[in-house]
Amino acid sequence: MQLAVWTYEGPPHVGAMRVATGMQGLHYVLHAPQGDTYADLLFTMIERRDRRPPVTYTTFQARDLGGDTAELFKAAVREAHDRFRPQAMIVGASCTAELIQDDPGGLARALHLPVPVVPLELPSYSKKENWGASETFYQLVRTLAGPQAPPPGTPRTPGAAPSCNILGPTALGFRHRDDVREIAGLLGRMGIAVKVVAPMGATPADLTRLGEADFNVVLYPEIAGQAAGWLARSFGQKATKTIPIGTTATRAFVQEVAALAGIDPAPVLAAEESRAAWYARSVDSTYLTGKRVFVFGDATHAVAAARVAAEEMGFRVVGLGTYSREFARELREAAARYEVEPLVTEDYLAVEAAIGAAQPELILGTQMERHIAKRLGIPCAVISAPVHVQDHPARYSPQMGFEGANVLFDTWVHPLMMGLEEHLLGMFREDFEFHAEAAPSHLGGGAAAPAAVAEAPAGPADWTAEAEQELRKIPFFVRGKARRNTERFAAERGLASITLETLYDAKAHFSR
Amino acid sequence: MSGAATLSHAGCAEAPVLRERGQREVFCGLTGIIWLHRKIQDAFFLIVGSRTCAHLMQSAAGVMIFAEPRFATAIIEERDLAGLADANEELDRVVGQVLARRPDIRMLFLVGSCPSEVIKLDLSRAARRLDRAHAPAVRVLAYSGSGIETTFTQGEDACLAALVPEMPASAKAPALLVAGVLAEVVEDQMRRLFDALGVGPVGFLPPRRARELPAVGPGTRVLLAQPFLAETARALEARGARHLPAPFPLGAEGTTGWLRAAAEEWGVPQARFREVTAMGEQRARAAIARHRDVLAGRSLFFLPDSQLEIPLARFLARELGMRPIEIGTPYLHRAHLAAELPLLPRDALLSEGQDVDRQLDRCRAARPDLTVCGLGLANPLEAEGLATKWSIELVFTPIQGYDQAGDLAELFARPLVRRAALTV
Numbered sequence: 001m002q003l004a005v006w007t008y009e010g011p012p013h014v015g016a017m018r019v020a021t022g023m024q025g026l027h028y029v030l031h032a033p034q035g036d037t038y039a040d041l042l043f044t045m046i047e048r049r050d051r052r053p054p055v056t057y058t059t060f061q062a063r064d065l066g067g068d069t070a071e072l073f074k075a076a077v078r079e080a081h082d083r084f085r086p087q088a089m090i091v092g093a094s095c096t097a098e099l100i101q102d103d104p105g106g107l108a109r110a111l112h113l114p115v116p117v118v119p120l121e122l123p124s125y126s127k128k129e130n131w132g133a134s135e136t137f138y139q140l141v142r143t144l145a146g147p148q149a150p151p152p153g154t155p156r157t158p159g160a161a162p163s164c165n166i167l168g169p170t171a172l173g174f175r176h177r178d179d180v181r182e183i184a185g186l187l188g189r190m191g192i193a194v195k196v197v198a199p200m201g202a203t204p205a206d207l208t209r210l211g212e213a214d215f216n217v218v219l220y221p222e223i224a225g226q227a228a229g230w231l232a233r234s235f236g237q238k239a240t241k242t243i244p245i246g247t248t249a250t251r252a253f254v255q256e257v258a259a260l261a262g263i264d265p266a267p268v269l270a271a272e273e274s275r276a277a278w279y280a281r282s283v284d285s286t287y288l289t290g291k292r293v294f295v296f297g298d299a300t301h302a303v304a305a306a307r308v309a310a311e312e313m314g315f316r317v318v319g320l321g322t323y324s325r326e327f328a329r330e331l332r333e334a335a336a337r338y339e340v341e342p343l344v345t346e347d348y349l350a351v352e353a354a355i356g357a358a359q360p361e362l363i364l365g366t367q368m369e370r371h372i373a374k375r376l377g378i379p380c381a382v383i384s385a386p387v388h389v390q391d392h393p394a395r396y397s398p399q400m401g402f403e404g405a406n407v408l409f410d411t412w413v414h415p416l417m418m419g420l421e422e423h424l425l426g427m428f429r430e431d432f433e434f435h436a437e438a439a440p441s442h443l444g445g446g447a448a449a450p451a452a453v454a455e456a457p458a459g460p461a462d463w464t465a466e467a468e469q470e471l472r473k474i475p476f477f478v479r480g481k482a483r484r485n486t487e488r489f490a491a492e493r494g495l496a497s498i499t500l501e502t503l504y505d506a507k508a509h510f511s512r
Numbered sequence: 513m514s515g516a517a518t519l520s521h522a523g524c525a526e527a528p529v530l531r532e533r534g535q536r537e538v539f540c541g542l543t544g545i546i547w548l549h550r551k552i553q554d555a556f557f558l559i560v561g562s563r564t565c566a567h568l569m570q571s572a573a574g575v576m577i578f579a580e581p582r583f584a585t586a587i588i589e590e591r592d593l594a595g596l597a598d599a600n601e602e603l604d605r606v607v608g609q610v611l612a613r614r615p616d617i618r619m620l621f622l623v624g625s626c627p628s629e630v631i632k633l634d635l636s637r638a639a640r641r642l643d644r645a646h647a648p649a650v651r652v653l654a655y656s657g658s659g660i661e662t663t664f665t666q667g668e669d670a671c672l673a674a675l676v677p678e679m680p681a682s683a684k685a686p687a688l689l690v691a692g693v694l695a696e697v698v699e700d701q702m703r704r705l706f707d708a709l710g711v712g713p714v715g716f717l718p719p720r721r722a723r724e725l726p727a728v729g730p731g732t733r734v735l736l737a738q739p740f741l742a743e744t745a746r747a748l749e750a751r752g753a754r755h756l757p758a759p760f761p762l763g764a765e766g767t768t769g770w771l772r773a774a775a776e777e778w779g780v781p782q783a784r785f786r787e788v789t790a791m792g793e794q795r796a797r798a799a800i801a802r803h804r805d806v807l808a809g810r811s812l813f814f815l816p817d818s819q820l821e822i823p824l825a826r827f828l829a830r831e832l833g834m835r836p837i838e839i840g841t842p843y844l845h846r847a848h849l850a851a852e853l854p855l856l857p858r859d860a861l862l863s864e865g866q867d868v869d870r871q872l873d874r875c876r877a878a879r880p881d882l883t884v885c886g887l888g889l890a891n892p893l894e895a896e897g898l899a900t901k902w903s904i905e906l907v908f909t910p911i912q913g914y915d916q917a918g919d920l921a922e923l924f925a926r927p928l929v930r931r932a933a934l935t936v
Contacts (some may be wrong), residue, residue: 001560001584001585001586001588001589001592001599001602001603001606002586002587002589003586003587003603003606003610004563004566004584004585004586004587005566005583005584006566006577006578006586007563007570008565008569009563010563010564010567011562011563013564014567033540033626033658033659034536034538034539034540034544034659034663035538035539035540035566035568035658035659035662035663035887036540036564036659037535037536037537037567037625038537038539038540038571038572038888039538039567039568040887040888040889041571041886041887041888042571044887044888044891045887045891046889046890047894048891049891049894050892050894050895051892052888052889056535057535059534059535059536059659060660061630061659061660061661061662062658062660064660065630065660067837076535079534079869083869094563094564095562095563095626095627096562096564096626096627096630096659096660097632099593099627099631100630123590124562124564125562125589125590125593126565126589126593127589133883144747195760245725266754267805327577342909344763349660368578371578388574415686471866474698482746488614500706
């Protein structure tokens with residue numbers, strides 16, 4: 001058993017729901033107890049979808065467990081088919097139904113429905129959400145595109161205009177909606193036709209046509225890597241490896257795609273402008289140099305973000321981690337590049353401890369790291385799922401492509417600017433016009449609410465008044481660290497009191 | 513008020529109930545933990561379940577999950593499924609982990625889930641074992657919050673029912689016991705009213721601290737603050753307590769009826785009762801009246817969720833002039849709703865259980881002005897042009913008593929006011 005308060009990923013059947021909900025004309029019948037319908041609200045609330053996910057739950061209860069759950073399941077499949085008339089169906093079990101061992105695939109087959117029915121085996125007690133999405137997409141692609149596959153060894157017939165599929169976007173994906181638009185636009189400007197985008201927006205009929213494209217663009221390997229591998233074996237379609245997050249990676253992506261399509265990337269590269277690249281070079285960004293950044297998320301976004309942070313923002317990566325165990329190897333390779341210890345864990349307490357040890361000035365992570373950052377008083381930006389409702393924004397905000405690079409620059413720098421603003425206000429707090437009781441000049445009378453700054457309680461060694469005063473001059477977001485380090489320094493040396501000298505000795509000792 | 517007219521008929525007391533089963537778009541009882549752990553301040557709720565259970569709690573708790581909540585999930589893994597002995601050892605280890613990290617905890621609930629029940633992991637036995645191991649610092653109890661056994665608020669019922677055997681036996685003197693989680697502000701208001709009426713002593717179940725359980729015995733009179741407490745009431749009756757039939761304290765009328773049930777039992781003179789309640793009732797009616805223009809005459813459709821649907825429909829029909837078309841409830845307890853059913857308009861359809869697609873067909877055909885439903889259905893129905901009120905808010909917001917009656921009405925008025933205000 002594993003003790004958990006917070007989980008980075010849901011169970012695998014939620015991954016299957018993400019595929020089904022992203023697609024059209026597909027219906028998912030999930031053998032599950034009453035209550036598992038909670039997952040619907042991830043789609044209707046967090047992603048704000050305007051229709052129910054295409055999922056029918058059998059919602060069995062204790063009194064059904066005597067033996068007719070199989071009958072219940074068959075009735076649910078039959079009724080879902082009759083009501084929704086999908087082009088294809090997927091059937092499977094949630095964690096509880098996995099234990100009662102009805103066979104969804106066999107039961108559905110016995111109904112002889114006039115549409116393809118894809119059975120899913122999603123082991124809930126060993127696998128998780130992204131694996132579930134990947135497996136579901138792979139099984140759908142195999143079942144629906146499989147019959148079109150040419151005999152092994154058949155060479156691809158070169159088409160007139162180069163074409164590709166875009167693979168990986170799903171419902172509830174972090175910025176999938178806008179990434180697809182950004183990348184499809186980029187491919188369009190290169191003169192490459194996009195045949196099928198899947199799973200998001202695709203119908204089962206669309207999946208049967210996957211083999212027609214020349215190659216595949218894999219945006220999210222966590223979800224589409226497995227299916228792309230099968231398509232490569234079955235249709236000889238090559239797949240992109242570069243994740244176009246950041247200016248450099250987007251340029252590399254354009255070159256990779258051009259090579260696959262047999263075209264010249266130069267015109268597109270010359271025409272594209274990244275505002276982010278110029279912003280990063282502008283003098284205003286000099287203070288970003290060497291800022292210590294901790295990166296955590298799914299492997300694809302974390303690895304890409306670390307590269308952007310180091311090479312395009314001039315930050316120093318002091319921590320890199322992922323919750324995607326399936327991609328631990330890729331993450332370890334990236335961590336080696338920045339000479340940091342790779343962190344592969346699903347335990348947010350381990351992430352919190354690693355952040356505490358690394359003492360970063362910026363955290364790039366998920367919703368959870370946002371809250372860790374809030375607790376530690378460190379600026380933070382979100383780069384990866386899981387995310388809350390505000391990270392499914394109304395405005396256009398891709399992570400990928402050239403516009404994605406612009407979005408990243410703004411998103412990451414903003415919390416640092418806010419931190420700097422806070423610091424400046426804090427520094428000036430003792431000035432006559434900025435002190436806590438001073439009223440804002442533009443508001444006329446009335447005192448402003450005092451800005452409460454929580455100070456850590458004094459440690460074992462006594463701080464002299466002078467040293468305490470000096471400590472207050474240190475920016476609030478590193479003040480806690482300075483206090484802890486100084487006290488540790490004093491304790492290790494058995495000092496009874498902390499003077500100005502101790503403070504600066506400690507600073508010299510710990511400066512990295 | 514229209515109330516008097518409908519009262520002369522038998523309301524819905526004898527109306528047939530449409531019983532359906534099929535897909536149920538409802539939460540399981542685990543979600544009750546989210547408000548129970550706020551209320552019982554030194555209790556910890558350890559779900560023994562799957563990643564799905566943890567994910568459900570995370571989705572339902574929202575940002576609360578980041579506030580060091582006093583609940584967690586012991587996620588069953590593949591190797592736990594191999595043999596039961598191993599699962600029990602694992603559970604002991606996880607409980608040790610929790611208690612080491614949270615020394616402030618005085619009561620630990622092992623909460624059963626669908627997976628733990630299907631593999632027949634005996635949590636009652638585990639609780640007894642762990643209780644011995646951690647006595648006297650921590651009391652360990654068990655109950656089921658699984659979807660196969662409980663629907664949403666029934667999780668609170670199961671938890672409170674597990675507390676009943678722990679309550680000390682009372683002396684013979686009569687005492688009032690209010691059962692059901694109420695917001696602290698509401699609890700304090702009610703306590704003041706009972707004091708003014710001379711009703712008491714008054715105990716609340718659950719208490720704010722797990723070990724300060726009120727006593728129970730043959731002299732105890734139970735007033736249910738919530739309509740979903742079938743098991744708890746049964747357990748209290750088994751200890752000799754007697755249930756006082758009353759409407760639920762929603763709206764001016766409901767609150768007065770609820771207080772009256774206790775006042776009559778304590779023989780409070782009518783004049784005294786009016787003296788104590790008149791002011792609150794008047795305040796409530798004035799606050800409610802502000803929302804009447806928006807709500808009167810509007811039709812209303814309840815999908816099943818919390819068992820609060822029937823008392824809410826009664827309040828909205830009688831005090832705000834709304835017209836309930838269908839009132840769906842996950843479970844209809846006739847005895848506990850005996851004071852409510854006669855007050856419902858007779859033409860409302862009562863339904864128990866759910867087949868969600870069929871029910872949505874009825875809802876679409878009826879085109880109600882306001883549909884009360886869960887978050888999985890609300891946005892899709894809004895997109896179809898139906899105004900909705902998401903029901904979960906009704907269990908997290910203080911809505912009982914005189915001084916919340918206006919707020920309660922506003923919860924239903926706001927979606928309609930908003931629709932009228934938006935021009936895009």
